[in-house]
Amino acid sequence: MGNDMVSKGRVTIREVAERAGVSTATASRALSGNHPVPPATRARVLRAARDLDYVANAHARALVGGGRKMAAVVVRQVTSPFYAQVAEGVEAEAADRGWLCVVGATGGDAQREMEFVQLMREEGARLVILVGGVVEDDAYRERVAHYAHALDSSGARLVLCGRPAPDPEIPALVVEFDNEAGARAITAHLLSAGHRRIVFLGGLPGNTALDARVAGYRAALAEHGLPPEAAHVVDCGLGRAAGHRAMTELLKSTREFTAVFAGDDMVAAGALRAIADTGLRVPGDISVVGYNDIPLAEDFNPPLTTVRTPAEELGRAAVRIALRDPEHAAGAHHLLGTHIVVRDSVGAPPPGRAL
Amino acid sequence: MGNDMVSKGRVTIREVAERAGVSTATASRALSGNHPVPPATRARVLRAARDLDYVANAHARALVGGGRKMAAVVVRQVTSPFYAQVAEGVEAEAADRGWLCVVGATGGDAQREMEFVQLMREEGARLVILVGGVVEDDAYRERVAHYAHALDSSGARLVLCGRPAPDPEIPALVVEFDNEAGARAITAHLLSAGHRRIVFLGGLPGNTALDARVAGYRAALAEHGLPPEAAHVVDCGLGRAAGHRAMTELLKSTREFTAVFAGDDMVAAGALRAIADTGLRVPGDISVVGYNDIPLAEDFNPPLTTVRTPAEELGRAAVRIALRDPEHAAGAHHLLGTHIVVRDSVGAPPPGRAL
DNA sequence: AAGGGAAGTTAAAACGTTTACACGACACGG
DNA sequence: CCGTGTCGTGTAAACGTTTTAACTTCCCTT
Numbered sequence: 001m002g003n004d005m006v007s008k009g010r011v012t013i014r015e016v017a018e019r020a021g022v023s024t025a026t027a028s029r030a031l032s033g034n035h036p037v038p039p040a041t042r043a044r045v046l047r048a049a050r051d052l053d054y055v056a057n058a059h060a061r062a063l064v065g066g067g068r069k070m071a072a073v074v075v076r077q078v079t080s081p082f083y084a085q086v087a088e089g090v091e092a093e094a095a096d097r098g099w100l101c102v103v104g105a106t107g108g109d110a111q112r113e114m115e116f117v118q119l120m121r122e123e124g125a126r127l128v129i130l131v132g133g134v135v136e137d138d139a140y141r142e143r144v145a146h147y148a149h150a151l152d153s154s155g156a157r158l159v160l161c162g163r164p165a166p167d168p169e170i171p172a173l174v175v176e177f178d179n180e181a182g183a184r185a186i187t188a189h190l191l192s193a194g195h196r197r198i199v200f201l202g203g204l205p206g207n208t209a210l211d212a213r214v215a216g217y218r219a220a221l222a223e224h225g226l227p228p229e230a231a232h233v234v235d236c237g238l239g240r241a242a243g244h245r246a247m248t249e250l251l252k253s254t255r256e257f258t259a260v261f262a263g264d265d266m267v268a269a270g271a272l273r274a275i276a277d278t279g280l281r282v283p284g285d286i287s288v289v290g291y292n293d294i295p296l297a298e299d300f301n302p303p304l305t306t307v308r309t310p311a312e313e314l315g316r317a318a319v320r321i322a323l324r325d326p327e328h329a330a331g332a333h334h335l336l337g338t339h340i341v342v343r344d345s346v347g348a349p350p351p352g353r354a355l
Numbered sequence: 356m357g358n359d360m361v362s363k364g365r366v367t368i369r370e371v372a373e374r375a376g377v378s379t380a381t382a383s384r385a386l387s388g389n390h391p392v393p394p395a396t397r398a399r400v401l402r403a404a405r406d407l408d409y410v411a412n413a414h415a416r417a418l419v420g421g422g423r424k425m426a427a428v429v430v431r432q433v434t435s436p437f438y439a440q441v442a443e444g445v446e447a448e449a450a451d452r453g454w455l456c457v458v459g460a461t462g463g464d465a466q467r468e469m470e471f472v473q474l475m476r477e478e479g480a481r482l483v484i485l486v487g488g489v490v491e492d493d494a495y496r497e498r499v500a501h502y503a504h505a506l507d508s509s510g511a512r513l514v515l516c517g518r519p520a521p522d523p524e525i526p527a528l529v530v531e532f533d534n535e536a537g538a539r540a541i542t543a544h545l546l547s548a549g550h551r552r553i554v555f556l557g558g559l560p561g562n563t564a565l566d567a568r569v570a571g572y573r574a575a576l577a578e579h580g581l582p583p584e585a586a587h588v589v590d591c592g593l594g595r596a597a598g599h600r601a602m603t604e605l606l607k608s609t610r611e612f613t614a615v616f617a618g619d620d621m622v623a624a625g626a627l628r629a630i631a632d633t634g635l636r637v638p639g640d641i642s643v644v645g646y647n648d649i650p651l652a653e654d655f656n657p658p659l660t661t662v663r664t665p666a667e668e669l670g671r672a673a674v675r676i677a678l679r680d681p682e683h684a685a686g687a688h689h690l691l692g693t694h695i696v697v698r699d700s701v702g703a704p705p706p707g708r709a710l
Numbered sequence: 711a712a713g714g715g716a717a718g719t720t721a722a723a724a725c726g727t728t729t730a731c732a733c734g735a736c737a738c739g740g
Numbered sequence: 741c742c743g744t745g746t747c748g749t750g751t752a753a754a755c756g757t758t759t760t761a762a763c764t765t766c767c768c769t770t
Contacts (some may be wrong), residue, residue, distance in 0.1 A: 365726090366723095367726060367727085368726065368727065368728095379727080379728090380728080380729075383727065383728055384728090384729090387728080389728075389729085390728095390729085410726065412725085412726050414725085414727090415725070415726035415727035416728075417727090418725090418726080418727070418728095419727050420727085420728070579736080680719090
């Protein structure tokens with residue numbers, strides 16, 4: 001056996017066909033399995049391909065095939081534990097079907113988001129998944145409507161994870177957690193522990209995910225017979241730094257409270273640190289709950305009681321739903337359930353401040 | 356102005372050319388900027404493209420251009436904070452140059468790693484970055500040698516982040532942190548706090564990154580005049596669960612120690628939890644240090660003293676180095692520096708057990 | 711024995727770009 | 741006025757695959 005490996009340039013299907021003594025058409029069919037080919041011929045072609053270390057050119061394939069199995073997931077940043085889990089779910093579900101998955105990080109910049117979607121159009125992605133809450137203003141609505149129509153006209157699907165569709169008529173589907181139910185449940189948990197003065201830390205008006213959590217929080221309060229004034233929302237937005245800053249501020253204020261409901265676990269992380277910095281104890285002096293149950297939430301100080309949103313499942317669901325029912329998908333709205341996970345950051349309110 | 360947008364099928368460059376009254380060659384030149392075109396003509400083409408919402412077909416482009424600007428980063432899992440940061444660095448550096456970045460997760464499975472690299476060959480990736488330590492056995496060496504040659508023959512570069520090249524002659528370059536120096540530094544930190552009985556939790560023989568940390572640990576001990584028997588390495592591997600299990604085990608054993616050096620921050624997280632479970636205090640009873648300084652390390656209980664490995668910078672460096680000096684790159688070995696970040700998980704050894 | 715398929719195969723035409731080559735126009739120096 | 745160079749543009753040939761339509765064989769039915 002001589003030197004079969006061609007060192008210069010890529011091996012093409014033509015060379016494989018030649019070596020197997022068939023035409024490129026037959027070789028293509030044997031390799032792709034798109035059309036039946038007698039076992040003997042097939043074996044010969046496969047053998048030739050192996051000998052030559054043949055690698056199909058995905059571009060040529062996509063060019064003639066008019067598209068390719070590729071999904072794109074767009075997040076603010078991949079280092080956010082929650083987004084990372086969603087991306088992992090998308091990647092896993094895509095990989096299961098032999099699809100390629102590319103991830104784009106926008107850093108929260110609309111400009112980069114647009115560029116990335118444009119790139120995905122050029123690349124022929126058949127599925128783009130935008131994940132993460134966002135404040136819903138006119139610019140947002142216009143942007144997403146543009147994506148939806150542009151992608152739709154190229155035969156691609158758009159799914160919005162945790163962010164709203166600007167209009168039910170738009171060719172996009174949304175998959176998200178039932179934020180209101182989750183927030184209501186964990187607020188009720190705090191209430192049943194005896195807390196009456198609970199502050200919500202991490203509001204971001206216009207962000208539909210956060211607004212829903214706030215709504216759930218208010219609803220739970222109301223259900224418990226508390227007056228609307230019992231609700232106190234600090235609109236500090238998300239992120240560890242924001243939580244730390246806002247909590248520090250809050251502790252310096254005259255506001256009375258015995259528990260804080262953080263908009264997500266990262267805010268809770270910042271809040272916990274701020275509380276520890278002032279020498280107060282959790283849950284002895286203040287109880288804290290978070291949202292999302294990121295993987296390290298049980299390593300916080302103390303382990304965090306929070307609501308578990310199965311992020312990886314969200315990612316998987318997004319691609320599954322988008323690919324399952326192509327026609328009926330557009331405009332559909334899917335809600336995923338959540339549940340509380342109880343750890344050590346909630347206790348009874350301190351006696352002196354029970355109300 | 357009528358209905359310019361064609362609803363069926365994608366707009367091709369031919370239609371743009373037609374509308375602008377030029378040939379496809381001129382249109383291509385105007386759009387890609389590969390060849391000078393008089394401003395007037397150029398403007399006309401660009402206008403037509405905008406009107407038609409033309410989107411170039413990346414596949415056709417790559418097919419004739421023989422490749423594309425695409426980098427691939429392969430990690431065990433994207434939800435690991437450290438890997439996520441590396442991936443973010445790669446993504447950022449790639450995006451800065453207008454490259455596309457795709458990430459693959461292997462779950463530690465060699466089979467999936469091979470499939471992914473194969474896929475990247477088909478897709479024409481020009482840069483693939485394998486990140487994360489691995490035990491270096493024959494299968495590994497063979498696998499990586501295969502990747503290196505296969506990619507090299509398609510004109511792509513291979514970079515290994517935190518894993519060894521099987522052979523200096525192989526066409527791959529490695530970029531990693533100086534694990535031995537980092538481990539030596541943090542061990543010295545423990546020693547200067549008074550600890551003499553330090554156990555290393557998270558060894559994984561054959562894993563070069565961990566072996567280097569163990570070597571640094573032993574070196575620091577030796578430099579302090581301690582006998583080789585002072586070193587005690589628990590080979591439990593990495594991950595939060597492994598750390599928790601091994602620490603629990605260790606606490607039940609008769610082994611005397613006052614400090615533990617965890618192989619990475621996730622192991623430390625598990626260890627901290629195990630210690631807390633038995634009612635012991637950190638750093639009062641036991642001091643703990645980690646490795647990597649993941650974003651949430653300061654939210655551990657207590658905030659973790661660890662060595663900071665700028666993971667995002669590792670990712671950026673990988674693509675920068677690979678793209679900078681194409682010829683000289685192969686076989687090169689780059690070491691990135693690290694430094695200690697001191698928090699609250701290290702204290703003096705308890706008096707009764709100072710040695 | 712003729713006709714009708716089925717099965718296996720192939721030649722050639724797509725897919726949408728880029729680019730090598732050629733061609734004409736035009737300016738300029740001789 | 742004629743070469744010579746430059747500039748702008750167009751024609752057509754790539755790039756590597758899949759697929760349509762056609763063409764053989766060969767077997768089976770009648």
